[in-house]
Amino acid sequence: MPNSELMPIGFFAQRTGLTSSALRFYADSGLLPPAEIDPVSGYRYYGADQVARATALRRLREIAMPLADIEAVLGSGADEASRLLDEHVSRVVEDAAAAHRKAAVIKSALGKASGLPITALKGPVLADAVEQVLTATAHEPGMPVLAGLRVEATHDAITLTATDRYRLSTRTLVPAEPPAQTWAGTVNGDELRAAVAEIRRSALVRLEAVPHGIWxxxxxxxxxxxxxxxxxxxxxxxMLASLGEITTRTTVSKELLLRALEEHPGERLALHIASHGVNVVSEDDEDDKHTHHPLPATTTGHPLRISFELTTLYPAVSTAIGPEVMLDLRGDDQPVTIRSAARGDLTTLAMPIKSARTA
Structure with missing residues (x-):
């Protein structure tokens, strides 16, 4: 290759985002040898066809991949490289979680302060409640609290609450032991979600508050x-106290409603609620021309047509407890309350969207 088609190491470093010292290191390790070395001056030159490999190498090092694994990734096809990347990221995540747990133990020991006992709950019950309520969390830039789960302990109950501004889920649990005292805090939702498997396999889980966290x-x-x-x-x-009066109440099979939502082709939909049942229709179908056979339901109050995003309504229905769900409605522009027809310890509020009819 003529020298005119080669790049000196400094120029190649600028093209690839790697330092000259890093390029020398990768050359010595065999990952990225130069295309040519001047036998007299020792200057290293790289070809344009090496830019992609150098860029990939830099990106892999940015996610802390070891050199041996990088060599395997660069020498593999797309599928195998993807598998190796997934394995590496999983190890990094596991190592970070382990480091966090160890750091929490160290901080607790440094503080030399005993934890504050809150209460004890049955592990499987707590795990189910956490998973149900966490469906209403969201990762919003600038609003990290929306990814958290609010835990409130009173003298006779534990309440878990989460909201993403479009849904609000809350569940009340009866503790296995009366709470020692009142307490409230917002727990990191991701860390609590990661602990669910361990919680579920434990007959009893004791909650203990410490500075900046819970055990x-x-x-x-x-x-x-x-x-x-x-x-x-x-x-x-x-917000709950300011909800308007319920004008329509309907009770419908959870399984049938979920099936209708799953089969609905659009991202937006409308519930047409009448005395004869509940129908899932297209949100932009102003005349309900494509109305299917309504789902059997027990309805009281005024007929109503209310529109939702599928991503808001579906999880609110799917997490309800029991075979039937009860929908309490206050109009087409007010939150709908969704809960079990038989049990009220899990309640979800879902915000509707503006109907195409009035848009």
Whole structure:
């Protein structure tokens, strides 16, 4: 290759985002040898066809991939390289989680302050409740509290609450032991979600508050620590207290409603609620021309047509407890309350969208 088609190491470094010292290191390790070395001056030159490999090498090092794994990735086809990348990321995540747990233990020891016992809950019950309520969380830039789960302990109950501004889910649990005292905090949702499997396999889980976090204490298993979020949780009690009067109530099979939502082709839909049943129709079908046979339902109050995003309504229905769900409606522009027809300890509010008829 003529020298005119080669790049000196400094120019190649600028093209690829790698430093000259890094290029020398990768050359010595055999990952990226130069295309040519001047036998007199020792200057290293690289070809344009090496830019892609150098760029990929830099990106792999940015995610802390070891050199041996990088060599395997660069020498593999797309499918095998993807598998190796997934394995590496999984190891990084696991190592980070382990480091976080160890750091929590160290901080607790440094503080030399005993935790504050909150309450004890049955592990499987707590795990189910956490999974149900966490469906209403969201990762919003600038609003980390929306990814958290609010835990509130009173003298006779534990309440879990989450909201993404379009849904609000809350579930009340009866503790296995009366709470020692009142307590409230917003727990990191991702860390709590990661602890669910461990919680589910524990007959009893004791909640213990420490500065900046809570401990989930379990017998014969590793205790789990979850951080507390410092941002103020939305005043959901004020929102619940300000809800308008219920004008329509309908009870429908959870299975049938979910099936209708799954089969609906659009991202938006409308519920047409009448005395004869509930129908899932297209949100932009102004005359309900494509109305199917309505789902059997027990309805009281005024007929109503209300529109939703599928991503808002479906999880609110799917997490309801029991074979039937009850929908309490207050108009086509007000939140709908969704809960079990038989049990009220899990309640979800879902926000409708503006109907195409009035848009």
């Amino acid at each position: 989930l204490r379990v017998a014969d298993r590793e205790d789990r620590h979850c951080r507390l979020l410092t941002e103020e949780f939305p005043d959901y009690r004020l």
